[in-house]
Amino acid sequence: MAKLKIIVSATSFFCTRIEWALKLKGLEYELTVEDWDKGKSELLLKSNPVHKKVPVLLDDGVAVAESKVILEYIDEKWKGGDFYPLLPQDPYERAQARFWAQFADDKCAYGTWGAWLAEDALEKEKAMEAALESFAYLEKQIEGKNFFAGEKIGYLDLVAGWIPHWLGVMEETGGLKILDAERFPSLHEWAQNFIEIPLIKECLPPRDMLVNFSTTRLSKLRSQAPNKP
Numbered sequence: 483m484a485k486l487k488i489i490v491s492a493t494s495f496f497c498t499r500i501e502w503a504l505k506l507k508g509l510e511y512e513l514t515v516e517d518w519d520k521g522k523s524e525l526l527l528k529s530n531p532v533h534k535k536v537p538v539l540l541d542d543g544v545a546v547a548e549s550k551v552i553l554e555y556i557d558e559k560w561k562g563g564d565f566y567p568l569l570p571q572d573p574y575e576r577a578q579a580r581f582w583a584q585f586a587d588d589k590c591a592y593g594t595w596g597a598w599l600a601e602d603a604l605e606k607e608k609a610m611e612a613a614l615e616s617f618a619y620l621e622k623q624i625e626g627k628n629f630f631a632g633e634k635i636g637y638l639d640l641v642a643g644w645i646p647h648w649l650g651v652m653e654e655t656g657g658l659k660i661l662d663a664e665r666f667p668s669l670h671e672w673a674q675n676f677i678e679i680p681l682i683k684e685c686l687p688p689r690d691m692l693v694n695f696s697t698t699r700l701s702k703l704r705s706q707a708p709n710k711p
């Protein structure tokens with residue numbers, strides 16, 4: 483069987499969650515890193531013609547796109563025996579993990595993105611309020627637990643795994659404060675523990691690279707905003 487490949491970009495947390503999953507499963511893989519300055523590669527366009535986004539998993543002649551779909555594919559293909567389970571076995575628990583993962587992406591990640599991007603003070607305040615409300619739901623999910631999945635990390639931990647590393651970068655570059663230890667004590671503690679797990683830590687992109695990337699991207703996106711001259 484050919485080695486698994488993931489098409490990634492160097493700074494994307496959607497991509498890192500796939501690396502974490504493959505490592506947890508004990509699977510070997512290669513990275514094909516997109517260089518956005520050169521435009522999208524033929525391989526990416528051919529492998530994910532609908533969205534043209536990373537990550538894409540290439541497995542033995544097939545391509546799987548969309549990070550949460552990829553996580554589920556990995557969990558279903560390599561299951562049982564010694565393979566580390568990502569999703570819970572119980573159907574209700576699985577549904578809950580999927581629900582909160584979708585929520586974490588749609589409301590927390592994209593909500594933070596909106597607040598990060600906003601330039602106008604009022605617009606930023608509103609976006610921050612909405613993001614904080616969403617993070618409060620995640621705080622409730624992790625209260626009293628070590629990890630979202632219980633005693634060990636699982637699917638939802640991987641999906642929320644951008645919070646301990648990338649959120650701080652967005653806070654710094656976008657002038658935000660979201661992950662406050664007093665407001666979100668359980669989430670804050672989870673973030674600190676999650677990032678110290680060696681398998682998690684070893685896949686993290688260097689923070690200064692993320693800061694440079696975010697700073698450049700933010701000024702580019704703001705200069706392209708529709709109401710700009």
Ligand SMILES: N[C@@H](CCC(=O)N[C@@H](CS)C(=O)NCC(=O)O)C(=O)O
Binds near residue numbers: 494496537548
């Ligand atoms: N919903 C997608 C989001 C992936 C995504 O937004 N990827 C970004 C990198 S962070 C990308 O490929 N951007 C290129 C583009 O938007 O053209 C997933 O979960 O995989």
